[in-house]
Amino acid sequence: xxxxxxxxxxxxxxKNLAGSFHDxxxxxxTEYPEQRTKLPENYRNFPFLVHDDPADPNGTLRCVACxxxxxxxxxxxxxxxxxxxxxxxxxxxxxxxxLDISVCISCQICVEVCPFDAIKMDQEYEIxxxxxxxxxxxxxxxxxxxxxxxxxxxxxxxxxxxxxxAEQKAKQAAAKAAxxxxxxxxAATTATPATAATAQDSAISPAPAAPPPASAPDTPANPAPxxxxxxx
Amino acid sequence: xxxxxELAGLSAAPGTTVRAVNDPFHGDLLEVSMGPHHPSTHGVFxxxxxxxxxxxxxxxxxxxxxxxxxxxxxENTTYLGSMPYTDRLDYLNSMTNNWAYAxxxxxxxxxxxxxxxxxLRIILAELTRLLNHTCLAGFLLQDTGCxxxxxxxxxxxxxxxxxxxxxxxxxxMMCNYQRFGGCRVDPTPGWLAAAAxxxxxxxxxxxxxxxxxxxxxxxxxxxxxxxxxxxxxxVNAGATGPMLRACxxxxxxxxxxxxxxxxxxxxxxxxxxxxxxxxxxxxxxxEMRESIRILQQALRDLPAGPIIDAKAKNRGLRPxxxxxxxxxxxxxxxxxxxxxxxxxxxxxxxxxxxxxxxxLTVLEDMCLGQTVADAVVIxxxxxxxxxxxxx
Numbered sequence: 031x032x033x034x035x036x037x038x039x040x041x042x043x044x045k046n047l048a049g050s051f052h053d054x055x056x057x058x059x060t061e062y063p064e065q066r067t068k069l070p071e072n073y074r075n076f077p078f079l080v081h082d083d084p085a086d087p088n089g090t091l092r093c094v095a096c097x098x099x100x101x102x103x104x105x106x107x108x109x110x111x112x113x114x115x116x117x118x119x120x121x122x123x124x125x126x127x128x129l130d131i132s133v134c135i136s137c138q139i140c141v142e143v144c145p146f147d148a149i150k151m152d153q154e155y156e157i158x159x160x161x162x163x164x165x166x167x168x169x170x171x172x173x174x175x176x177x178x179x180x181x182x183x184x185x186x187x188x189x190x191x192x193x194x195x196a197e198q199k200a201k202q203a204a205a206k207a208a209x210x211x212x213x214x215x216x217a218a219t220t221a222t223p224a225t226a227a228t229a230q231d232s233a234i235s236p237a238p239a240a241p242p243p244a245s246a247p248d249t250p251a252n253p254a255p256x257x258x259x260x261x262x
Numbered sequence: 263x264x265x266x267x268e269l270a271g272l273s274a275a276p277g278t279t280v281r282a283v284n285d286p287f288h289g290d291l292l293e294v295s296m297g298p299h300h301p302s303t304h305g306v307f308x309x310x311x312x313x314x315x316x317x318x319x320x321x322x323x324x325x326x327x328x329x330x331x332x333x334x335x336x337e338n339t340t341y342l343g344s345m346p347y348t349d350r351l352d353y354l355n356s357m358t359n360n361w362a363y364a365x366x367x368x369x370x371x372x373x374x375x376x377x378x379x380x381x382l383r384i385i386l387a388e389l390t391r392l393l394n395h396t397c398l399a400g401f402l403l404q405d406t407g408c409x410x411x412x413x414x415x416x417x418x419x420x421x422x423x424x425x426x427x428x429x430x431x432x433x434x435m436m437c438n439y440q441r442f443g444g445c446r447v448d449p450t451p452g453w454l455a456a457a458a459x460x461x462x463x464x465x466x467x468x469x470x471x472x473x474x475x476x477x478x479x480x481x482x483x484x485x486x487x488x489x490x491x492x493x494x495x496x497v498n499a500g501a502t503g504p505m506l507r508a509c510x511x512x513x514x515x516x517x518x519x520x521x522x523x524x525x526x527x528x529x530x531x532x533x534x535x536x537x538x539x540x541x542x543x544x545x546x547x548x549e550m551r552e553s554i555r556i557l558q559q560a561l562r563d564l565p566a567g568p569i570i571d572a573k574a575k576n577r578g579l580r581p582x583x584x585x586x587x588x589x590x591x592x593x594x595x596x597x598x599x600x601x602x603x604x605x606x607x608x609x610x611x612x613x614x615x616x617x618x619x620x621x622l623t624v625l626e627d628m629c630l631g632q633t634v635a636d637a638v639v640i641x642x643x644x645x646x647x648x649x650x651x652x653x
Binding site (some may be wrong): 041 | 343350411418438473
């Protein structure tokens with residue numbers, strides 16, 4: 031009968047209208063500033079830097095200013111300058127770490143390539159600002175957030191990262207102890223990977239890079255650092 | 263509708279100019295510029311339409327307003343660095359774009375993919391197909407004038423799929439999920455259960471949606487026999503995907519190429535009879551039903567194991583000199599990436615084969631002789647995303 035398709039359609043809209051008052055599958059609107067949906071654990075928007083001691087947020091940054099993320103960032107929104115002492119010796123921490131989140135595309139590649147688990151993705155999304163010039167350019171101080179905060183937003187991933195870091199530390203301590211016993215030059219050898227890491231174009235040395243991914247089963251960041259160093 | 267009323271409506275629309283073209287042999291023709299800021303043009307697409315009364319006698323598509331230099335950017339970033347940019351081509355289907363690009367790079371560098379990753383890719387690609395076709399059904403009906411209701415129902419379901427993508431990859435639309443040699447994140451058992459629930463419930467949504475609209479007499483009157491595309495023209499123009507299959511040409515890369523593990527799955531390829539707009543709508547509904555079957559099989563058979571090859575190389579990838587073309591059956595058609603490597607860290611040449619751009623080339627042939635209101639519906643049935651058309 032002509033028009034029966036129309037009536038059938040109207041029945042569907044009537045069902046949806048009625049359902050929108052009692053059926054959660056049909057009542058789907060969230061009235062945002064008052065109500066909020068729970069973010070999934072993997073949600074990401076912009077990166078932040080992890081520090082270990084909230085009493086000294088800039089001194090205990092895990093970042094060693096190796097500039098791998100700066101080189102790998104597809105839109106090139108990261109700018110890093112390493113801190114040096116008065117003799118020009120690299121101090122393995124960033125003096126400047128700027129991140130322009132008006133350029134950042136939230137791709138998480140910086141997190142994947144970081145061998146030190148120093149940069150992670152934040153979940154803060156209410157970041158609108160009135161300052162159109164400097165307001166979206168985040169500096170080291172704005173980016174530095176505690177490990178506890180990281181545990182709060184990505185609990186599973188952070189637990190995996192902590193376990194991997196602890197294992198790595200234990201391994202390094204064991205290696206140090208083993209080396210300290212036969213020869214006194216142990217201090218010099220353990221220092222080598224660190225200085226190599228600071229040198230800009232020596233791709234990250236295998237010593238610190240290898241352990242974290244192997245033992246972090248749930249972290250999404252594991253594939254990339256597992257790679258052998260590029261031959262550049 | 264009278265011609266005068268139609269034109270008056272057009273001239274009132276913002277961003278539209280109407281000017282008379284004098285033609286002593288055919289009376290006065292009107293050249294109408296629809297877009298780039300016209301609500302019916304799905305983004306910043308522009309149609310220069312020449313009208314004889316209400317009938318389209320010439321249609322010139324104009325695009326490039328959203329050109330972002332995607333291919334040149336791809337030649338200047340690393341192989342991994344292009345992956346997040348492929349999300350932004352067809353921003354409804356980032357998972358399939360990722361897959362096609364990963365496939366091209368894997369062919370170029372000869373990297374194997376573990377079994378679980380292949381299954382995950384199929385699961386995500388079919389979810390993407392559901393998402394895209396649901397959106398298209400909503401947009402198409404919006405274009406016919408069913409303002410709001412079907413689109414909102416479609417978006418409500420789409421959001422459930424996007425919630426899954428967000429829980430897995432961290433982002434609703436810019437997933438950046440595939441990697442060369444596998445995938446980035448392993449889904450938890452909870453995620454897989456949620457996906458299975460959604461897939462099992464999706465058939466009910468489709469039933470409801472079809473009850474709402476498929477048998478609707480107004481939709482039939484607006485779309486049946488409108489915008490007929492002949493199969494030989496479709497093949498010659500290189501149209502792919504639902505556009506081609508709606509004309510009755512049996513060509514689906516999932517069957518033809520058998521990439522991934524698709525040969526292991528049991529599904530049918532729906533074909534149209536008439537090649538009109540209604541067929542293009544129905545083909546998508548039927549494809550969604552087949553996608554549900556593939557998803558049920560994939561979620562049932564998903565093997566355990568690693569999601570990325572142990573030797574997979576993403577960062578600092580320098581494939582040997584050579585070329586590769588990776589293509590998959592995206593929701594809109596054949597999405598392909600062509601790469602030439604000269605052994606360096608960046609591709610020497612990076613080229614995208616965008617399905618909606620190539621499907622758009624037959625737009626004029628479909629619109630000639632139709633009314634201007636039908637041109638809007640025909641454009642809607644082509645299923646374009648300007649991020650991909652303009653790149």
